[in-house]
Amino acid sequence: MTKTTFTDLGLDKNILRAIDDAGYEHPTEIQEKAIPSILMMKDVIGIAQTGTGKTASFTLPMIEVLQGGIAKARMPRALVLTPTRELAAQVAENIEKYAKYLSLTHALIVGGVQANDQIAKLERGVDILIATPGRLLDLHERGNVLLRDIKFLVIDEADRMLDMGFIPDIEKIISLLPPLRQNLLFSATMPKPIQKLAEKLMDNPKTIEVAKRSSTTKNVSQYLIMLSRSIQKKEQLIHYIQKLEVESAFIFCNRKRDIDGYADALMKSGVKVGALHGDMSQNMRTDTLKKFKEGNIRVLVCSDVAARGIDISNVGHVFNMDLPLNAEDYVHRIGRTGRAGKTGEAYSFVCLKDDEKYLDAIEKLTDQTIERINAKPVKSPKVQSKTASSPSKDVKKRSSSNQNERDDTPTPVGFGNEMPAFMAIDR
């Protein structure tokens, strides 16, 4: 059977050129299913998670539908609502990438940054407005944006909007829109309140569901590092980062207060590290993410909320310093690696005494038994030796073994001449 191409989906040649520049060969499942319906002006419910190509599944037909029209001052023609600023920024990046041969304008309306530039852009007129609900309502109340010309509405990650308490804001925003418009709603899950919202919002929608992430983590090798007690995690983490020759990683913590502790320990061991959590200013968050994307930060210590939905394609490793209390979060976390067709490795520190029930839930949800590695004590990284040998590759080699339980050799952690450039923690 021949594979569908983007040309088959009926997209304009200037958009096809941009897709070609992005290096995409074929549409993903959600793109193949959603794009033709959206181009036929149908309302669509997309049940899909990040990593499935869902952003392009709505941005590509959206720019196709909007091209050629003219935006009036303060009256955008399309509205994309996202739960977080980072997701809004990612949608904007997608639009820039796919609409580079079209003359469409967009603006980002998110909280946590000065509104002046955003207002000036709106004044000049934009085609697509990407916004988080709170800041959009603020600017609307102040008269800086009018929503009566919106012909195309996208609600992205609706279930997270629900978790974050945004549904009343969304209902308020919907009440400000003209009745004749096309509606798209994307969500990883469809809890009752989202189903209700969709029923109110949509006219005879087409529902498209693609495989859940829990069944699409084939390209992430997963390991549990078994600790007899929840101690020595910092030393173990540094040990593994060295042994695995980690180039780029997300390190997840359950508690915000632990983030700085791990980041400090990594920084002292010479790793270029950054921290990302909800208490940081938006400018700091954006700056940290930029440094991480550019490789100036190699390891990002973060919370679930801060890292959800972030799309960085070349992250090779994920470490879970604690197992998440919610099994779905495990799937989200390990999905930060092994993206865009690449492979990745996920290591979780586990103390069965404390974590057994969370581990059971994860293995049940993902329908697998994760390979165990028994941790051995490692020396404190404070004892740095100039003569320490370079990191061994034995863990790396054994990653490909099929055994379900394995031992890890104790190796003193020292950095000698291998120490990478120092960089201050970014927070």
Ligand code: AMP
């Ligand atoms: P998303 O699910 O929107 O977060 O997208 C996940 C990643 O897949 C992003 O890095 C996209 O650039 C990439 N992507 C989207 N569509 C395609 C495609 N058709 N082929 C290859 N990569 C894609």
